[in-house]
Amino acid sequence: MGVRTITLGESFQQLASGMGTTLEIFFLTLLFALPLGLIIAFGRMSKNALLRNIVKIYISIMRGTPLMLQLLVIYFGPYYLFNMTISMAYRGIAVIIAFSLNYAAYFAEIYRSGIESMPKGQYEAAKVLGYSKPQTFFVIILPQVIKRILPALTNEIITLVKDTSLAFSIAYMEMFTMAKALAASFKSMIPFVAAAIFYYVFNFIVAYVMEFFEKKMRYYE
Amino acid sequence: MKVLEMNHIKKSFGSTEVLKDISFSVERGEVVSIIGPSGSGKSTLLRCATFLETMDDGSMSYLGHSLVTSKNGKAVYADKKEIKEALTYFGLVFQNFNLFPHFTVMKNITDAPIRIQKRNKDEVYAQARELLAQMGLSDKENAYPGQLSGGQQQRVSIARALAIKPNILFFDEPTSALDPELTLEILKVIKNLAAEKMTMVIVTHEMSFAHDVSNRMIFMDQGVIVEDTTPDALFHSDNERTKAFLGKYYAK
Numbered sequence: 001m002g003v004r005t006i007t008l009g010e011s012f013q014q015l016a017s018g019m020g021t022t023l024e025i026f027f028l029t030l031l032f033a034l035p036l037g038l039i040i041a042f043g044r045m046s047k048n049a050l051l052r053n054i055v056k057i058y059i060s061i062m063r064g065t066p067l068m069l070q071l072l073v074i075y076f077g078p079y080y081l082f083n084m085t086i087s088m089a090y091r092g093i094a095v096i097i098a099f100s101l102n103y104a105a106y107f108a109e110i111y112r113s114g115i116e117s118m119p120k121g122q123y124e125a126a127k128v129l130g131y132s133k134p135q136t137f138f139v140i141i142l143p144q145v146i147k148r149i150l151p152a153l154t155n156e157i158i159t160l161v162k163d164t165s166l167a168f169s170i171a172y173m174e175m176f177t178m179a180k181a182l183a184a185s186f187k188s189m190i191p192f193v194a195a196a197i198f199y200y201v202f203n204f205i206v207a208y209v210m211e212f213f214e215k216k217m218r219y220y221e
Numbered sequence: 222m223k224v225l226e227m228n229h230i231k232k233s234f235g236s237t238e239v240l241k242d243i244s245f246s247v248e249r250g251e252v253v254s255i256i257g258p259s260g261s262g263k264s265t266l267l268r269c270a271t272f273l274e275t276m277d278d279g280s281m282s283y284l285g286h287s288l289v290t291s292k293n294g295k296a297v298y299a300d301k302k303e304i305k306e307a308l309t310y311f312g313l314v315f316q317n318f319n320l321f322p323h324f325t326v327m328k329n330i331t332d333a334p335i336r337i338q339k340r341n342k343d344e345v346y347a348q349a350r351e352l353l354a355q356m357g358l359s360d361k362e363n364a365y366p367g368q369l370s371g372g373q374q375q376r377v378s379i380a381r382a383l384a385i386k387p388n389i390l391f392f393d394e395p396t397s398a399l400d401p402e403l404t405l406e407i408l409k410v411i412k413n414l415a416a417e418k419m420t421m422v423i424v425t426h427e428m429s430f431a432h433d434v435s436n437r438m439i440f441m442d443q444g445v446i447v448e449d450t451t452p453d454a455l456f457h458s459d460n461e462r463t464k465a466f467l468g469k470y471y472a473k
Contacts (some may be wrong), residue, residue, distance in 0.1 A: 129333040129385065130309060132305075144323055
């Protein structure tokens with residue numbers, strides 16, 4: 001007799017490994033999407049009309065369809081399209097691929113807005129002083145662009161923290177997938193409360209760290 | 222010796238002909254002012270000379286090194302390496318300073334000589350401190366451009382242009398973004414450079430300053446050089462267009 005319930009503390013304990021997985025998704029996505037976004041931004045601003053339009057369509061699709069759908073396509077695609085067997089290990093990989101491709105598209109547009117907001121005079125001054133194009137970009141332009149785009153980037157990164165929960169749609173064992181299972185088996189809301197606290201604290205830290213960077217960039221006007 | 226020689230320069234933006242067969246040259250130690258109404262092509266000429274615009278036709282050489290030649294009515298530029306080398310022959314001071322806001326004053330001045338010209342760090346820093354002293358900005362080494370007045374920023378940008386040891390210095394309306402007091406500050410600096418025999422080409426609207434500082438004055442209008450003569454001769458010109466233009470300034 002007596003249905004065993006679950007406490008908040010136990011929920012956290014049970015969810016600990018899932019939290020690790022969530023952090024992994026978060027950091028790996030940033031690791032791949034931040035540089036990839038810059039490359040996509042270059043494509044989006046390319047003088048080559050074909051490349052520019054392909055990238056434009058890519059961004060449009062990534063922004064115009066749900067991330068969850070993209071995740072399902074990337075996870076099940078190899079099976080439906082090529083009849084390949086999907087291994088368990090591919091789940092995590094599919095999550096990182098889908099998230100990176102999606103977030104890179106958003107980051108690309110943020111980079112582009114920052115790069116295009118730079119005054120022409122900065123490029124001209126650099127050119128006359130002999131800076132090559134890559135030197136101009138990495139030494140003169142990019143550091144200023146980063147300062148300009150930090151607030152927009154913060155928004156996206158906070159959304160990413162919450163979006164990691166979409167991995168539940170392919171039953172990848174990150175924190176939210178586990179919390180759902182736990183809640184179902186214990187018929188309790190408590191695991192969801194634990195999940196909420198986790199996301200909130202995570203984002204609180206993200207916001208704090210980004211604010212720190214913004215302050216650090218305030219060394220010049 | 223001619224520091225800069227430009228011959229038969231033509232440049233159009235779309236269907237607008239901005240430079241119509243312009244030829245001019247600058248001797249070592251000369252100070253040349255270019256005046257003329259807005260849209261006369263004087264800034265475009267400077268931007269062609271500094272590779273910020275590509276001329277359609279014409280030839281150009283610095284210190285006898287041919288960098289642009291005219292072939293079949295088209296300007297042909299030298300290869301990248303030669304142009305890069307040519308960029309060290311001149312310095313350009315912009316109307317809006319265009320300092321790098323994320324660099325300190327010191328780094329603004331020293332970064333190109335160290336990073337691009339690969340010169341010795343200590344030597345570059347010593348030279349930069351000398352330039353800052355000359356500009357009256359010794360205490361601003363570690364300031365950022367955003368913390369300086371417009372006049373101070375323009376003096377830093379002059380120091381930055383001088384740091385690469387150019388043979389000729391171009392000024393594109395260096396005081397147009399400054400109030401009268403700060404303008405005087407900059408004009409004083411340019412006068413000092415003239416006294417040191419720095420070769421300079423100055424596009425300006427400061428008529429009496431141009432008269433005082435220049436060996437030669439050029440009046441441009443509608444894409445052509447109307448007159449290229451001494452300051453006194455220009456101010457006593459019989460040319461109707463010159464008189465009309467200068468008259469507007471005196472009327473002020």
